[in-house]
Amino acid sequence: MKITVLSGKGGTGKTTVSVNLALSIENVQLLDADVEEPNLQYFLHPIFDKEESIYRKIPEVDQQKCTSCRKCVDFCEYNALSMMIDEVLVFPEICHSCGGCKLICPENAITETDRELGVLKHAKSEYNVDFWQGELNIGEESSVPVIEALKKKIDPDKDIIIDAQPGTTCPTIEAVVDSDYGLLVTEPTPFGLSDLKLAAKLMDELKIPYGVIINRAEKDSNYIIEDYCNINDIDILLRIPFKRKYAQLYSEGIPFVQKEKELKNHFRKVFKQVRSVVDEKNHSN
Amino acid sequence: MKKITVISGKGGTGKTTVVANLSYLFNDLVLADCDVDAPNLHLLLNPENRDAEVFKSNKLAVKDQSKCTDCGICYDVCRFNAVDSISYDIDSYKCEGCGVCVAMCPEDALTLKLLDTGEIYNSTTRFGPMVHASLKIGSDNSGKLVSEVREKAAQKAEKLNKDLVLIDGSPGIGCPVISSITGVDLVLFVTEPSKSGFSDLKRVAQVIKHFNIPALAVINKYDINEKISKEIENYLKEEEIELVGKISFSSDIVDSLRNAELIVEKDQNNNVSREIKFIWKKINKRLKNLN
Numbered sequence: 001m002k003i004t005v006l007s008g009k010g011g012t013g014k015t016t017v018s019v020n021l022a023l024s025i026e027n028v029q030l031l032d033a034d035v036e037e038p039n040l041q042y043f044l045h046p047i048f049d050k051e052e053s054i055y056r057k058i059p060e061v062d063q064q065k066c067t068s069c070r071k072c073v074d075f076c077e078y079n080a081l082s083m084m085i086d087e088v089l090v091f092p093e094i095c096h097s098c099g100g101c102k103l104i105c106p107e108n109a110i111t112e113t114d115r116e117l118g119v120l121k122h123a124k125s126e127y128n129v130d131f132w133q134g135e136l137n138i139g140e141e142s143s144v145p146v147i148e149a150l151k152k153k154i155d156p157d158k159d160i161i162i163d164a165q166p167g168t169t170c171p172t173i174e175a176v177v178d179s180d181y182g183l184l185v186t187e188p189t190p191f192g193l194s195d196l197k198l199a200a201k202l203m204d205e206l207k208i209p210y211g212v213i214i215n216r217a218e219k220d221s222n223y224i225i226e227d228y229c230n231i232n233d234i235d236i237l238l239r240i241p242f243k244r245k246y247a248q249l250y251s252e253g254i255p256f257v258q259k260e261k262e263l264k265n266h267f268r269k270v271f272k273q274v275r276s277v278v279d280e281k282n283h284s285n
Numbered sequence: 286m287k288k289i290t291v292i293s294g295k296g297g298t299g300k301t302t303v304v305a306n307l308s309y310l311f312n313d314l315v316l317a318d319c320d321v322d323a324p325n326l327h328l329l330l331n332p333e334n335r336d337a338e339v340f341k342s343n344k345l346a347v348k349d350q351s352k353c354t355d356c357g358i359c360y361d362v363c364r365f366n367a368v369d370s371i372s373y374d375i376d377s378y379k380c381e382g383c384g385v386c387v388a389m390c391p392e393d394a395l396t397l398k399l400l401d402t403g404e405i406y407n408s409t410t411r412f413g414p415m416v417h418a419s420l421k422i423g424s425d426n427s428g429k430l431v432s433e434v435r436e437k438a439a440q441k442a443e444k445l446n447k448d449l450v451l452i453d454g455s456p457g458i459g460c461p462v463i464s465s466i467t468g469v470d471l472v473l474f475v476t477e478p479s480k481s482g483f484s485d486l487k488r489v490a491q492v493i494k495h496f497n498i499p500a501l502a503v504i505n506k507y508d509i510n511e512k513i514s515k516e517i518e519n520y521l522k523e524e525e526i527e528l529v530g531k532i533s534f535s536s537d538i539v540d541s542l543r544n545a546e547l548i549v550e551k552d553q554n555n556n557v558s559r560e561i562k563f564i565w566k567k568i569n570k571r572l573k574n575l576n
Contacts, residue, residue, distance in 0.1 A: 008323045010296010010456035015481065036457035037294055037488060039481035077344060077384050077397075093463075098364055098383030138491045141428070141460040148366075166296045166456055167322035169420065169427045173378055190545050191301065195323040201422050222543060244509075247534070251479035251510035 001278055002160040004033075004176040007185045008195025010166035013215035013240065014185050016250060018163040019043040020257045021183075022129050024267035029158040030125075033175040034165045035118060035134035035146045042253035046123030046131050054134075054149045055114040056097040056142075061088045065109035072101035072110060093141055118146040120153065127255075130158065143171040151175075168202045176203075180278045182210035183237070183270075186225055188217055193224045200234065209277050211235035213270070216242040235277075237270045286442045287572055288435075288450040288469040290319070294485030296456035298477045299505040299532070302542060303561070304453045305329035306549045308412045310565040315447050316410060317438035318417035319431045319465035320455040321403065328545055332408030332415045340418070342429040343400040344382030346375050352394035359386035359395060378423060402430050405437065414441050431455075431464035439468075449572070456485075458492050466498060470575055473568065474502040474526070478513035486517065490524060500526045501571060503564055507531040527571065530564035532557060 080095035134150035164175035217239035318326040367379035
């Protein structure tokens with residue numbers, strides 16, 4: 001079973017949920033697909049034993065062969081090529097590596113070179129979790145190819161937990177698109193609610209079953225998330241209370257379940273509930 | 286006119302809260318919410334007179350089935366796995382609108398269609414005009430929408446003769462973040478003292494360094510972990526990023542957030558309000574010294 005942990009808003013507790021859930025169940029593989037800011041490593045203290053570069057293709061123009069016809073410049077949808085007097089300039093950061101300019105060039109003046117976009121790192125973490133992390137290189141713009149490569153590391157014999165990037169655009173979609181279930185993490189603030197609605201809309205559109213985990217839940221606070229979920233018939237799987245102690249543990253990179261064993265049972269229950277929803281869906285298909 | 290973008294690397298460190306409270310203190314400015322993925326500034330500033338315009342920049346390859354001969358060339362040339370290997374249908378989520386399949390199709394069965402990326406809103410707040418947006422769910426190209434919001438806010442400031450554009454950025458280091466800092470005069474980092482917050486700050490600070498933009502920093506919730514706060518301070522010194530203030534971890538700020546209120550407005554004598562006011566003064570000073 002593949003579970004992706006996501007949220008519209010950043011900083012609601014995706015990483016907290018991913019790591020605590022992973023440490024509460026057996027035979028699990030954990031993928032950090034928040035490749036712009038991969039943070040699971042600060043909770044797992046991995047000693048990486050494998051590292052692979054992810055490359056993408058960038059055009060190179062042979063100025064000897066180039067006749068300045070501009071066909072490549074006009075073709076590029078991303079404005080990654082521009083004509084400087086009579087030479088074609090390439091802006092690698094903006095290039096999407098579609099390969100179109102090379103195919104379009106009538107003089108065969110364009111070749112492609114590899115440019116490192118990011119890296120994948122593997123570790124067997126100290127809590128015996130099979131862990132893969134994607135990392136986008138600084139200054140690069142497109143996370144999606146790194147996430148795609150990361151997902152190729154999925155071990156079909158394990159249960160998979162994917163920590164996604166916040167938001168509702170391409171990198172988040174790439175992480176969640178073929179998952180069995182989405183865990184939507186939110187917090188009981190107007191921000192949390194507004195962004196939860198966006199994430200829920202995305203899951204509806206992708207037709208992936210989902211449930212909500214409320215982080216920093218206060219006993220006597222307003223029930224804006226609960227009300228929204230009740231009206232829309234969305235499962236609330238867990239409430240993680242708002243405690244200064246949790247904020248401190250988080251800051252040190254200590255998974256809560258290491259300090260509060262009882263919380264492990266709560267995460268196991270979440271996992272069981274998710275499994276039954278997924279099984280039921282597979283059954284009816 | 287000066288432009289400041291507020292970013293953090295990590296999400297949830299308090300960017301929007303800081304922007305909203307600062308806008309009360311600056312009082313006369315233009316605001317831009319460039320976190321188009323999860324826009325929240327409007328929830329604190331309650332803008333009025335929203336006039337919405339559709340923004341189109343996404344492109345998608347569309348197939349005319351009557352012309353298609355199932356030759357499979359589109360599948361061969363697409364680098365984004367957007368063409369199905371059997372049906373040769375286009376997956377709208379995967380298609381990046383590069384146009385390679387359109388150019389290579391021997392039957393002219395494919396065209397690039399311009400799609401809605403989202404909506405841009407021109408609104409008014411108590412502190413001045415605000416430009417914000419909503420991205421269509423599942424939409425590609427948020428970078429272009431971010432650029433458009435930033436540009437529109439700058440044009441507004443120019444036209445109305447405002448001195449400052451304050452931009453709320455998005456988390457991360459990728460495309461939307463880079464679009465939100467392009468051409469700005471100053472970046473303000475809002476960070477928090479956690480291992481992940483610190484690490485994310487370092488990554489985003491490297492991006493800013495790459496673009497050579499002067500930067501300031503605020504440590505939010507600094508007393509959650511004073512040891513990491515100290516480490517962040519040392520790092521900022523080394524990187525010559527001016528620390529303009531620290532904000533303490535307080536339930537007052539959470540409460541005001543829950544009620545969609547600005548703490549600097551509601552309770553001027555609150556500790557947090559004083560801390561934010563201090564930050565505002567420091568930013569003002571830095572703005573005056575910018576060329």
